[in-house]
Amino acid sequence: MPNASVARPRQGRALWSHLVAAVGAAAIAAAACGGDGNAGATPAAATEGPPAVDPGAARAPAAAPSPGPTTSLPPNELGRIPVLEYHLIQDRVFDEFERPPARFRQDLEVLYAKGYRPINLTDVLDRTGLQALPKGTSPVIFTFDDASPEQFRWIERDGQLIVDPTSALGIWQDFQKTHPDWGNKAVFCMLPAAGAGHAFFGGKNVQGQKPEWRFKKVQYLQQQGFELCNHTLYHARLDRAGDQVQEFIARGQLAIDSATGGTYKVRSFALPLGMWPKQKSLAWHGSWTDPKTGKTVTYDYPIVLEVSGDPNVNPYDGTWDPHHTNRQIMSGNALEVLLKRLEKPGPQGRYVSDGDPHKVTRPEPATADGKK
Numbered sequence: 001m002p003n004a005s006v007a008r009p010r011q012g013r014a015l016w017s018h019l020v021a022a023v024g025a026a027a028i029a030a031a032a033c034g035g036d037g038n039a040g041a042t043p044a045a046a047t048e049g050p051p052a053v054d055p056g057a058a059r060a061p062a063a064a065p066s067p068g069p070t071t072s073l074p075p076n077e078l079g080r081i082p083v084l085e086y087h088l089i090q091d092r093v094f095d096e097f098e099r100p101p102a103r104f105r106q107d108l109e110v111l112y113a114k115g116y117r118p119i120n121l122t123d124v125l126d127r128t129g130l131q132a133l134p135k136g137t138s139p140v141i142f143t144f145d146d147a148s149p150e151q152f153r154w155i156e157r158d159g160q161l162i163v164d165p166t167s168a169l170g171i172w173q174d175f176q177k178t179h180p181d182w183g184n185k186a187v188f189c190m191l192p193a194a195g196a197g198h199a200f201f202g203g204k205n206v207q208g209q210k211p212e213w214r215f216k217k218v219q220y221l222q223q224q225g226f227e228l229c230n231h232t233l234y235h236a237r238l239d240r241a242g243d244q245v246q247e248f249i250a251r252g253q254l255a256i257d258s259a260t261g262g263t264y265k266v267r268s269f270a271l272p273l274g275m276w277p278k279q280k281s282l283a284w285h286g287s288w289t290d291p292k293t294g295k296t297v298t299y300d301y302p303i304v305l306e307v308s309g310d311p312n313v314n315p316y317d318g319t320w321d322p323h324h325t326n327r328q329i330m331s332g333n334a335l336e337v338l339l340k341r342l343e344k345p346g347p348q349g350r351y352v353s354d355g356d357p358h359k360v361t362r363p364e365p366a367t368a369d370g371k372k
């Protein structure tokens, strides 16, 4: 089932047509993280720069989570888990790749009110995060692709770096102030070296973002508990990448390793434009040797994210295949349509926690008259 709706080629996308063109093969080296053409460069820049990150904003909510809204649907731990896909959070909407900040905030409100709570992909993989969900709540996974400043923008104020409240992360943190059981769980599928500011959320002073903040932003997300996901070096289509498939993926990996000082194990990978390489397995396992340093980077991802498709089954379903994880692009009223579709008991409905971390509650079969 997860493979039923293979992502379609998504050509002619305004967002990526200008972006990839802005980089081009010759410019990759200059745009790469660290600024010296080596995405695996020393993370020295990450520890430099005078402004401190505002510690208030950096803290996760300290208050004991209060139980928020739950669903009246019965426990259903064989249900579906939606994986939402966001790109730019901005007011100007051209197609399905932009979400206005106010609408993004509304998405959080809608999900929370229905009893959804965010978790990471790794929480599904390990089962623990799934099993830890309070009774009557459902998991939802947010993915943010392409590492734009619109997702994570800093502003300098009184010598401190503040998360811009109009960026996706700023909206998220503001939402947490009044919804303390909304955790720091979301997946950032990042590019280190694409154009138009899609380089660890900035670079080249796009939207006031400084190049030396890039590694710090990745570290910040890691420290906050968000999941770091690889989205290749600069978003080249892997179906056309020829013998560079492993290089593009490995250099994305290398950049995250550099930013985090090798302290983070990346476990998820998002296919640019949902396009698979000719040899599919190279999306989740491969290696590349840097000709300059002779160093070999190996990657091994249990999760590969596609672009579109049906909501995924979960690890307790025998057909679960995280190498083909579907997502739903959040545009227009796609969220409402999706949630309505999941608002039912049984394997086609949403996963609903039983609140017991030690057991997996399967939905009871309905009787002929539709009642239990």
Ligand SMILES: [Zn+2]
Pocket: 145, 146, 231, 235, 271, 272, 273
């Ligand atoms: Zn992308």
